[in-house]
Each structure stands twice: as C-alpha cells, then as structure tokens.
Amino acid sequence: MTLSKVDSQLSASPMAPETTFGRIVRFVTGNVGLMTLMILLSLLMLAPALWTIGLSLKSNEELMMGTDAVFSFPYTLKNYLDIFENSHVFGWLVNSLIVSGGMTFGVLAMSSLAGYAFARLEFPFRRTLFVIILMGLAVPEQAVIIARHQIFSELGLHNTHLGLMLPGMSMPFGVFLMTQFFKAVPKEIDEAAMLDHASRLQIFWKVLLPLTLPAQATLGILTFLQSWNDYFWPLISATDQDMFTLTVGIASSQQNFAQSEGLGFLASQAIFSALPIIIVYVIFQKHIVTAVAGGAVKQ
C-alpha cells in the first residue's frame, strides 16, 4: 500500500497506476530509453559489416580453426595486400570509374540540354515528346534487356566502356528532374540576358546552368551510385574478364566460395570493394540521402 503510494508520487503520469509493463513502455517511449534502444539497434545494423571487417583482418589459416578467433589478436593486413596482388582488381576499379564517370557526365549533359528545351523553348511536338519520355519511367530494365543485348551484339558494343555506359544514359528521370528545375528559375533572368543580346546557347550555358548546380549534384550522385552498383547489365554485356566492373568482378571471383577456406580473403574483398563508396558516403552523406530519396519517388 505504502509502496504503491510512493510509486505513484514518483511517477510522472499519476493518472493511471503504474504497472511494470507500463513503466517499460514509458521508458521505451521516453527519449533516453528510446535512444538507448536505437543505439542498440544501430549496433545490430552494423554487426554484419563489423563481423566482416573483423574476418578480413584475420589470417585464413587461423579462421579455419574457428571464426571466434575474430575476437583475439593478432590482426593482419595480409588479406588486403593479397587483393593488390590480384592484378584484375585494379583494372576493374578503373573500369568502374570510367563507366560511372562517363555515364554521369553523359546524363548531366543530355538531361540539362533537354530539360532547358522542355522548360523554356517552343518547338513542334514538345508536349508529346515530354509525355512519351515520361512514360519511359515505367519501363523496367528487364523488359528491354533481351532486345538491347541483341542490338548491342549487332553494333559490336559488348565488352566496351561505351557499351556499359549507354543503357544507363537513357534514364528519363534526369530529363524530368532538370525540366522541373529549369521551370523553377524565374523567366525574368532569361529576359534580362536577352536584352543584353545574349544568344540562346549563351543564356543556357552562362546564365541558367550555374543556377541548376544543386539539381546537377543530386542527379550526378544518383547516376554515379546507380552505375557503380549496377549488376545486371555489366553481367551480361561485359563477358571479357578485363572489361568487368568492380561489382561484376568481385562477384565473379567469389564463385569458388568454399566454406571457411579463404574466408578472411573473401571478407577483405567485400570491404575493399565497398570502401570507395563508403568514403564518398561519409563526405556527401546529406546530398546522397536527398538524391536517393528524391530519385525513388519519381522512378
């Protein structure tokens, strides 16, 4: 009796008698409790990656005896040094950089030009073309990939960097995004430039394009990330080992995935190939989140 009195005096909401369950609920919904729970969950989220990092720092021989060796010294960088000896990995990294960089440049250039025209210029079939391009948003890669593969065979584009870049450059999202963005720029800016006798190309290049830099950043990050992580098209188009991208290359080299053998080496491959994108993520986190979230809603 006395105990419950004290209890109800201490409790923040004296309206209802506190049960143990009620107290747990209040602790979880209260800020400190909630954040403790969230920190624990975030550790759970990180656990798979931390486990892999741990394995990557252990010698393969030691891991053969049992993976609980992860929790004790000695640690070694040997697995990472072994990656550097696998001559292909650097080639794959370069391929990924060329393909993702080229695709990003292509998307930015073409989407900006098209977006400007759709937002500002009058020409025949403008609306019709825009609607047709928007309908392209609904076409998934799998619906076109068989025919696209045949067309690329005819053109001899398989196993070339250009062949890996071109399909990704067709994504209508860029045109849509840039059109929206150019529309948001006040027309008075063009008119002022027009009075100064600037040509259409000059207005586009010198006046409007610099204003669209935020949209360019969003679109650029999104395209680069998608290209870097793309798996399906490079898998069927790049059949020559020297033309693999990092994603396809690392996937191919783990085909002889044998139980615990070389476990440390496998783990180091996972970490190594994730490293470039993780560094980019840590630096540009805010932009990346906005870009990916914005991209998802419109695709």
Place this chain on the structure above:
Amino acid sequence: MSTAQIKRTDWSGFLFILPYLVIFITMIVIPLFWGINLSFQKADLFGPGEFVGFENYARLFNNKIFLQTVGNTFYFVLLTVPVLVVIGLGLALALNKEAPLQNVLRGIFFSSTILSVTVVTLIWRIIFIPNDGLMANIFTQFGWEPIAFLSDPDWSLISVAIATIWWCLGLPMMLFVAALQQIPKDLYEAASIDGANKMQSFLFITLPSLYKTIVLVTIIQIVMQFQLFGQALLMTQGGPNNTSRSIVMFIYDAGFRRWDIGSAAAASQILFLLILIAAMAQFIVTRKKGEQI
C-alpha cells in the same frame, strides 16, 4: 520583320533534346517494341525465326519452373515489403528529430543502401556459412540447432529476404522522415491543448498525414523487390531446387544461358505488365499529391 520570318517553325529547340532523344529511342523505345516482337517469335541465339503467336506465353504457363519463380517472387515481396515499411516507419518515428545523435543513427541505418549487391551478398553469405558463420555462432551460443540457411529449401528465400531487408531499409526510413517533417507542428500543439495524449495524436494526426507516403513507399518497394535478381543469384543461385529462383533470374537463365530468347522475351513482358500495374498505382498516388508534371 516579315510575316514569313514570324511564321517559320522554330526547330532550334529540337536540337537541344536531340542527343537525349537519340539515346532514348535506341535504348528504350526500339528495344521495348523489338522485345514485344521477339516474344511472339520462335527465336534463339541466331535471331528471330517465325511468328508463333502466343506460343511462347503458352509454353511459360505450362512451365512448372516459371510458375514456381512467379510464386517465389510474390512470396519474396510478401516477406520483404511489409517488414521494410514497418521498420522504416518505426525508425523514422524514433529518429525524426534534427539532432546530432539522431542524424548519426539515421546515417548508420541508411548506410547499407549505398552498397552494391555484390558486397551485400558477400557479407551475408559469410554470416550464413553453416558451421562458422555469425548466425551459426549465435545459434551455438544459445544451444539451438544451427540452420543451413542458404541450402535449406524452407530457408533459402527467407535468408535472401533477410539480407535484402538489411540492404533496403534505409530508403523507406528516409522517405518517412521527409514526410514526418512536413506535418505542421501546430496540429500537435492544438491536439495537446485539447488534452490528447501521445497515442491519440499518433493515431489521429501522424498516421492520417502519413497515409499517402505509406502507400507510396509500399508501391516503390513492391516494384523494387519484384525485380529480385542479384541477391538470389549470388547467395543461392536460385537453389535449392529453384526455391529461391525469381522471375528475373528465369529471364536471365532463359535469355543468356539457355538462349531460349522467345521464352525470355515473353517472361520479361509478363514481368513488365506486373510492374506496370504497380507503376500506374504510384502515378495515381503521386499525382493526387497535387504535383503537376
């Protein structure tokens, strides 16, 4: 200025869209119609042969493996999408505030999203290794019978789903956070003045305001998870006994391993139709939000 000059059609704008238009037509429009054409042909490695009508489609509907991949794909969507929506919403509600700790935690939950399918599957294969993986270690700790996650027919697709949920939960979370931050604060103030408790304001303010986002996130995830491919290919190769084979894997096998182009093209049209239905729903939902395209 003469009237002829004024009336002349101005094609110069067309030049600006020409580069994209060429890519769009060659990469999307032609392959789309060529693919539909292929699905009605008896086609193999050497190109289209003769027109066979709906024979490829009929063959698919009599193909046990194809029907199984359709079933698997729906099962996979059921396994992943509700969990992704609920976890995403839960995390968003907990971490919706703009404060340093919340920002860092959101960053952690989102981080897996940026990894490639190769890295994700490599990590999870290492975790699911039967005797020495992280899961096996945990199971042994608790004295449970270890499960051969990737080679057990009951568990293979579930394992792929677990890895996928870990990979994809960042996006729903961020979309919900964005939606939560758009709910006007004075709604909550008004409610608390009227004596509403936390639960009531969640039920009568937060949930109704999020309704459209919940639908939108669900559709986005259905479309995404419907295209299951890399995870299943890299973690289980579709096995054991095709229990984790998806529609896209069927297309890949038919089109690029068995060179049964007709079947592959027909299967990809069926997939397209299913995705189109979801995309239409998304279009309707986003348009109702009052956006103009």
